[in-house]
Amino acid sequence: MRNKGRWAMLLAAALVALAVSACGKDGGKSGELKTVKFSEVIRSIFYAPHYVAMSQGFFKDEGLNVDMNTAQGSDKGAAALLAGTADISLVGPETTIYIFNQKGEKTLKVFHQLTAKDGSFLLSREKLDDFKWGDLSGKTVIGWRPGSAPQMVLNSTLLQEGVSGVNVITNIASPAMAGAFTSGQGDFIQLFEPVASMLVQEGKAHYVGSLGEAFGAFPETSYVATSDYIKSNPEVIQSFVRAVAKGAEWLNTASDDEIAEALAPFFEGTSKELILQSVHRYKNQGTWPTNPELSQDQFDTLQNVLVANGVLKDAERIANMGDVVDMSFVYKLGKTE
Structure with a gap:
């Protein structure tokens, strides 16, 4: 399989980097806020709900300080999770399948589906x-x-x-x-x-x-973390999910001026006109789902696409979606804890 060697190399590099990064952890706190090392796949208005959650203070309201960097690739974002240089990555959900099939010590899980179509x-x-x-x-x-x-x-x-x-x-x-x-x-x-x-x-x-x-419908970009991080930090994951959901909801009710102002800091040199044109283009094609759940049907579509494109063999399909997906935090949205 043409991508298997690439992912094996990334996994090996990640394990080496993990040993290095472990020496530099400071507990992840910044004042009263919990610092989350976050990696986005690329910088795009395709991920507007996330930037809104940052600019409007929704992450801070949830007690989180999001330290963001841009990986320039889902493979690199996944490798950062394995290495411990990122706590949460915004990447293609297919990365969880690739890593699971490597049968390594670490697995990745999707916990929030941000986009419902290709961008x-x-x-x-x-x-x-x-x-x-x-x-x-x-x-x-x-x-x-x-x-x-x-x-x-x-x-x-x-x-x-x-x-x-x-x-x-x-x-x-x-x-x-x-x-x-x-x-x-x-x-x-x-x-x-x-x-x-x-x-x-x-x-x-x-x-x-x-x-x-x-x-048509395709689960292109998801928030992903290692199974270990999710298990050890459920309150962080829940807070993160709530903040992003607030960002998506805010986008549906805010004025054009408010949206442009919220996104401008993340797209320096991009005019208000182009920011709004981009947002409306994504809105009109139904990019951001009102329910950020990665469903079984969507997961099946994802695996069908992987097989059709020759990056996954039929025998390597994930039979139990729960091995690489945890929607429990999405299910709790709107519920009193």
């Missing part, structure tokens, strides 16, 4: 008035790394639409993708917001389609 958009170099997925045949698309959620959703969409002969470039690091496209590489590019809208506004690309709308 990438397809842009073209030339303006297309009536785009059809078949237009990609014989063309080159700058896409995401092999085995990543956006790469698999694109590939699954092409299979779903019966499109073949597409050259998808998957070896460009995510921060360099937009630059590669504007430098002349590729006919199309798959990007998240707000970078997608920035290229369109600059006249360097044209919007042609949403992968989220084209493929």
Whole structure:
């Protein structure tokens, strides 16, 4: 299996880093707040509820200080959890399956589902008035790394639409993708917001389609922690879940001015107009579920996509979702403890 070697290497590196990181822990407290080392997969308005929870003080209200960094990849975010350099990561839920099948000492579990659809958009170099997925045949698309959620959703969409002969470039690091496209590489590019809208506004690309709308429901990004961390820190996980849920609820009721102000600190150099355009685009496609539960149906869809994309064998499917998913904290939302 093409990704097995990569994940084995990440696991080995994580275990080495774990020994190093263990020496630098200070108990995770900052005043009266409990510090949570948090790793996000990339920086995108796709994760707006999380940034709102930070800017509006919902994490602090729950007694948490979120120390955030950007991993630039679910594989790196998962490795940070195994190494102990992150307590919680926002990554693709497929990482929990990959790690579970490594049969190592540590396992990962999803405890909150943040997004319900893919968050990438397809842009073209030339303006297309009536785009059809078949237009990609014989063309080159700058896409995401092999085995990543956006790469698999694109590939699954092409299979779903019966499109073949597409050259998808998957070896460009995510921060360099937009630059590669504007430098002349590729006919199309798959990007998240707000970078997608920035290229369109600059006249360097044209919007042609949403992968989220084209493929449909898909559990793309989840909050994940090691089973050990969840077991040892249930109050932190519950507080974290409550804060993010408050962020999602706030997004549904806040004014445009309030939303732009809340998100601006996380997207320096991005105009209010583009921030709001990105938020509305994600809202309109039903990105953020009102119920942040990873259901059995969604988990089945995830595993079907992994198998269809050749990164998981049928024999490696997780039969018991509870091995890699713990929704008990989501179930307690709204309940008096």
